[in-house]
Amino acid sequence: MTATKELHQAGQSIWIDDITRSMLDSGRLAKMIAEFSVTGLTSNPTIFEKAIGSGSDYDAAAEALVRKGLSDEELFFELALDDLRRAADLFRPIYDRTSGVDGWVSLEVSPLLAYDADATIAEAKRLYAKADRPNLFIKIPGTHEGLPAIEAATFAGVPVNVTLLFTTGDYLAAAEAYVRGLERRVAAGLDANVRSVASVFISRWDRAIVEDVPDAIKNRLGIAIGQSAYRAYRELIASDRWQRLENAGARPQRLLFASTSSKDKRATDTLYIDKLAAPNTVNTMPEDTLRAFADHGTASDLLAANGGDCDAIFAAHADAGVDVEALGRKLQADGAKAFVASWRDLLASIASKTKALA
Numbered sequence: 001m002t003a004t005k006e007l008h009q010a011g012q013s014i015w016i017d018d019i020t021r022s023m024l025d026s027g028r029l030a031k032m033i034a035e036f037s038v039t040g041l042t043s044n045p046t047i048f049e050k051a052i053g054s055g056s057d058y059d060a061a062a063e064a065l066v067r068k069g070l071s072d073e074e075l076f077f078e079l080a081l082d083d084l085r086r087a088a089d090l091f092r093p094i095y096d097r098t099s100g101v102d103g104w105v106s107l108e109v110s111p112l113l114a115y116d117a118d119a120t121i122a123e124a125k126r127l128y129a130k131a132d133r134p135n136l137f138i139k140i141p142g143t144h145e146g147l148p149a150i151e152a153a154t155f156a157g158v159p160v161n162v163t164l165l166f167t168t169g170d171y172l173a174a175a176e177a178y179v180r181g182l183e184r185r186v187a188a189g190l191d192a193n194v195r196s197v198a199s200v201f202i203s204r205w206d207r208a209i210v211e212d213v214p215d216a217i218k219n220r221l222g223i224a225i226g227q228s229a230y231r232a233y234r235e236l237i238a239s240d241r242w243q244r245l246e247n248a249g250a251r252p253q254r255l256l257f258a259s260t261s262s263k264d265k266r267a268t269d270t271l272y273i274d275k276l277a278a279p280n281t282v283n284t285m286p287e288d289t290l291r292a293f294a295d296h297g298t299a300s301d302l303l304a305a306n307g308g309d310c311d312a313i314f315a316a317h318a319d320a321g322v323d324v325e326a327l328g329r330k331l332q333a334d335g336a337k338a339f340v341a342s343w344r345d346l347l348a349s350i351a352s353k354t355k356a357l358a
Contacts, residue, residue: 006299007299014036014040019048024086036294038290041105044342100135105133120140125153138153162199175198178196192249205221212322213320216316218266219267224313230303255278
């Protein structure tokens with residue numbers, strides 16, 4: 001049995017953090033679903049910039065859209081939605097079989113809206129309606145300004161993948177926004193079954209400080225963040241408040257571990273898959289990491305509901321001079337800036353391509 005199959009049977013969903021038209025046209029995504037137990041997919045502006053900006057896979061479709069007079073941003077969403085609809089259809093049997101627990105794809109709103117709640121809400125509703133697929137998440141950043149948009153989108157019945165979460169506090173704030181949205185639906189007599197995931201970023205923690213801490217705790221902070229978030233997740237879904245929502249038909253906002261490719265050559269390439277196995281959660285990973293884990297990964301030990309040794313790891317980092325909360329704030333701010341930079345690169349790449357096609 002492959003390591004991916006074992007992880008799937010342990011209850012953790014394996015999602016691929018990538019999408020290209022060639023993955024769809026060649027049948028590679030379908031093969032990963034069949035062979036590696038992949039049950040979902042995530043995307044972001046950087047992924048699409050690489051996919052659309054290089055090669056000629058999108059040229060014919062882009063040329064047809066150019067003739068319609070679409071803006072660069074409008075053209076991007078048309079191309080992205082074409083890909084994601086096809087991917088959503090591939091995952092639809094999984095979505096149906098699991099009653100909506102799994103089988104999802106994700107599309108991000110423009111990161112230029114990360115600090116504009118009203119615009120984010122409007123765009124989330126528009127893109128979800130335009131996609132016309134029940135198993136498509138709209139990704140909304142879990143920034144302070146994004147929290148009202150998460151609540152409002154949930155209340156409106158839009159499934160949300162909350163992105164750019166770093167600390168346990170970030171996760172809890174996103175979960176609170178989701179719960180409030182569901183509570184408003186219940187109070188209004190609406191269906192409480194609106195799905196969501198909360199994406200906590202892992203590897204960027206260690207990349208930021210790995211050269212500044214003792215060898216004994218190198219590449220340990222990201223895992224501790226995952227352990228801490230998992231503890232908070234388990235406590236939340238065991239709470240009376242959540243049980244009341246579940247009795248009304250709600251289903252948990254699943255914890256998702258993102259940015260799980262190892263960035264340090266001294267660490268194993270499957271580190272953040274091996275160490276973050278946990279039932280009823282998701283781990284989304286690039287294709288190289290997926291294939292490495294299928295080949296030589298091990299996920300024999302599941303995360304402890306009590307957080308394991310995360311508090312000791314946090315204390316050790318504090319002793320080494322790392323202010324974890326301050327670092328988390330910086331990582332989220334830097335992440336938002338990086339998404340904006342990737343978005344601008346994406347639009348510039350599309351502009352260059354459309355100019356050449358025209």
